Amino acid sequence: MSETTYRICPRSGMQFDTKAEKLMRWNAVAGVLALLVGGIMALGVILTRWPSVKLLDAETFYLVLTAHGVDMLLVWIIFFEMAVLYFTSSTLLRCRLATPGWAWVQFWLMAIGAVIGNVAILSGNSSVMFTSYAPMQASHWFYLGIILFAVGALIGCFVFMGTLVVAQRDKTYEGSIPLVTFGALTACIIAIFTLLQGAAILVPTWLWSLGVVKEIDALAYRMMWWGLGHSSQQINVAAHVAVWYLIAGVVLGAKPLSEKVSRMAYFMYILFLQLASAHHLLSDPGMSSEWKVLNTSYFMYFAVMASMIHGFTVPGAIEAAQRKKGFTNGMFEWLRKAPWGNPVFSGMFISLVSFGFIGGITGVVLGTEQLNMLMHNTFYVPGHFHATVVSGTTLAFMSLTYLLIPILFKREIAFPKMAQAQPFVFGGSMAVLTVVMMGAGTLGVSRRHWDMAFSGAPFQYEWPGAAYLMMGMTGFFGVLACIGGAMFLIVTVGSLLIGKKLDDGQISATCTPHPKGSVSDRATAHGDAEHVAVPGTVALAMLLLATFVLYYFVNWKYLSEVWGLS
Amino acid sequence: MAQDDNTAQGDNDIPLMQKILDNHFLLLFLGVTIPAVLYTVWGIVDIMSIPLAK
Numbered sequence: 001m002s003e004t005t006y007r008i009c010p011r012s013g014m015q016f017d018t019k020a021e022k023l024m025r026w027n028a029v030a031g032v033l034a035l036l037v038g039g040i041m042a043l044g045v046i047l048t049r050w051p052s053v054k055l056l057d058a059e060t061f062y063l064v065l066t067a068h069g070v071d072m073l074l075v076w077i078i079f080f081e082m083a084v085l086y087f088t089s090s091t092l093l094r095c096r097l098a099t100p101g102w103a104w105v106q107f108w109l110m111a112i113g114a115v116i117g118n119v120a121i122l123s124g125n126s127s128v129m130f131t132s133y134a135p136m137q138a139s140h141w142f143y144l145g146i147i148l149f150a151v152g153a154l155i156g157c158f159v160f161m162g163t164l165v166v167a168q169r170d171k172t173y174e175g176s177i178p179l180v181t182f183g184a185l186t187a188c189i190i191a192i193f194t195l196l197q198g199a200a201i202l203v204p205t206w207l208w209s210l211g212v213v214k215e216i217d218a219l220a221y222r223m224m225w226w227g228l229g230h231s232s233q234q235i236n237v238a239a240h241v242a243v244w245y246l247i248a249g250v251v252l253g254a255k256p257l258s259e260k261v262s263r264m265a266y267f268m269y270i271l272f273l274q275l276a277s278a279h280h281l282l283s284d285p286g287m288s289s290e291w292k293v294l295n296t297s298y299f300m301y302f303a304v305m306a307s308m309i310h311g312f313t314v315p316g317a318i319e320a321a322q323r324k325k326g327f328t329n330g331m332f333e334w335l336r337k338a339p340w341g342n343p344v345f346s347g348m349f350i351s352l353v354s355f356g357f358i359g360g361i362t363g364v365v366l367g368t369e370q371l372n373m374l375m376h377n378t379f380y381v382p383g384h385f386h387a388t389v390v391s392g393t394t395l396a397f398m399s400l401t402y403l404l405i406p407i408l409f410k411r412e413i414a415f416p417k418m419a420q421a422q423p424f425v426f427g428g429s430m431a432v433l434t435v436v437m438m439g440a441g442t443l444g445v446s447r448r449h450w451d452m453a454f455s456g457a458p459f460q461y462e463w464p465g466a467a468y469l470m471m472g473m474t475g476f477f478g479v480l481a482c483i484g485g486a487m488f489l490i491v492t493v494g495s496l497l498i499g500k501k502l503d504d505g506q507i508s509a510t511c512t513p514h515p516k517g518s519v520s521d522r523a524t525a526h527g528d529a530e531h532v533a534v535p536g537t538v539a540l541a542m543l544l545l546a547t548f549v550l551y552y553f554v555n556w557k558y559l560s561e562v563w564g565l566s
Numbered sequence: 567m568a569q570d571d572n573t574a575q576g577d578n579d580i581p582l583m584q585k586i587l588d589n590h591f592l593l594l595f596l597g598v599t600i601p602a603v604l605y606t607v608w609g610i611v612d613i614m615s616i617p618l619a620k
Contacts, residue, residue, distance in 0.1 A: 161594070185590060185593065189594050190597065192594065192598060193601055219616075220610070220613050223606075224609075227601070227605060267587060267593075270597040271597065271600050274597075275600075277605060278609075287612050287613075288615075291608055291609060
């Protein structure tokens with residue numbers, strides 16, 4: 001076995017185990033490739049659901065929708081998360097990656113699984129969409145592909161846990177692990193539950209597709225599958241919150257308002273976040289009210305509270321850091337004078353605001369049993385999760401990519417002007433897109449149906465004009481979001497191919513402490529922000545609360561009008 | 567020996583909650599067990615309790 005060596009990045013002071021570094025690069029690149037495929041599919045979806053365009057026929061549409069869901073929600077994000085796990089453990093804790101050989105098994109299993117799954121979908125006999133509800137049956141290759149992918153990801157999680165053990169044994173950190181690594185640990189724990197849950201349902205479903213198992217109960221499938229489907233998005237939440245803390249620390253030197261409170265918020269994620277999966281079954285007969293109410297309306301709120309803590313403490317930390325630098329005029333000078341020209345910061349902040357205001361509020365509404373009846377299985381649902389997974393996670397990961405291109409890939413960012421504009425184009429269009437999707441869903445437009453007009457159906461439904469308007473806007477802003485996504489791909493691929501090559505830095509046989517004041521030092525710093533009042537953040541939090549109360553009330557009012565009582 | 571005493575003293579000074587948060591495998595146990603019981607096992611019990619149509 002070859003000895004571990006570390007590359008010391010001259011720009012950040014970060015020390016990369018050279019084996020781990022390669023794995024991070026391969027996982028990140030594989031993720032971006034999936035983003036490319038999923039993005040092309042997104043264009044097909046959006047141009048078909050745009051009523052005046054209706055690009056694809058029904059069969060092709062469902063094929064494209066399946067590929068879009070699998071490539072975006074699983075392949076892109078989980079590949080990228082593997083890179084994040086290796087970075088937050090090996091690099092931030094300055095230790096070797098545990099079992100790099102197993103980490104390569106992780107990579108290849110996920111890569112082979114992703115290819116098998118995609119081939120099965122594109123061959124046209126697995127258009128079952130991401131949810132793949134039984135008794136709808138896909139090719140056995142489809143299930144096998146996802147199982148291999150999930151097993152690979154599970155191995156990656158254990159490599160991360162092993163790396164924490166290595167760091168603890170070698171005493172490469174003092175006290176607790178850094179907050180960012182703790183966030184990644186939270187994501188890893190949720191991922192382990194998620195992937196075990198996925199195996200528990202996908203293995204029998206695979207055997208069913210092979211004819212070995214006679215039948216799969218539809219309700220049991222849905223209950224088990226959502227433990228995978230929704231919890232996999234909770235991995236994202238924990239991971240992108242960790243990225244917010246990382247970027248706030250690295251770009252502005254921000255420290256959380258209270259590190260203890262932030263850790264407790266992550267602890268609440270570990271205990272309760274996965275339970276939100278139950279909100280997908282709120283309209284299902286068969287599950288008891290006790291199961292639904294306890295898992296969503298009680299335990300889910302602990303996780304929501306944790307998100308509100310993070311949503312307060314990250315901008316609060318930024319405000320405290322900015323005020324310390326002298327941006328103290330008025331309530332929002334700290335925000336006006338933030339480094340908006342730096343896509344690492346702008347992408348992170350847009351991700352935070354979109355996730356909180358759009359994804360967070362609508363998530364609580366969807367998780368309320370009575371209100372869920374208004375929008376269950378409507379276009380509202382993808383509107384909500386695009387606000388969390390795309391505006392929240394994907395945009396945060398894009399920001400992290402801009403940070404890592406010079407540090408990890410050792411390249412200067414190509415097309416810097418395009419990189420500056422990209423978070424605004426992508427984040428701005430996604431914000432409008434998600435709102436109009438949810439507007440159309442509130443009016444009853446179905447979640448997945450190829451043709452909202454139900455052309456040729458014996459019974460026609462007269463949609464209000466607003467529904468067509470919102471679907472038209474969905475098309476327009478969806479295309480704009482695809483352009484924003486393409487800009488990201490041009491910048492990243494361009495940087496790797498034609499970006500100016502930067503100095504590699506020294507290779508050392510041992511790790512040394514993080515240089516004081518360096519990027520790596522700021523990324524791993526402990527402690528709280530010095531006590532500085534954060535009135536701007538309090539005002540933003542009050543605005544969020546007012547928006548939530550108003551929106552909640554509007555939906556209850558709307559619900560009361562659905563079925564008139566006499 | 568004196569060093570061991572110091573370490574023991576230091577460990578005692580660490581608040582219980584921090585000890586829990588620093589025990590990564592305990593967190594893993596809790597993070598898998600709680601949803602497995604409250605969501606999965608309870609969900610299966612609910613589904614198994616549905617009477618069969620006659």
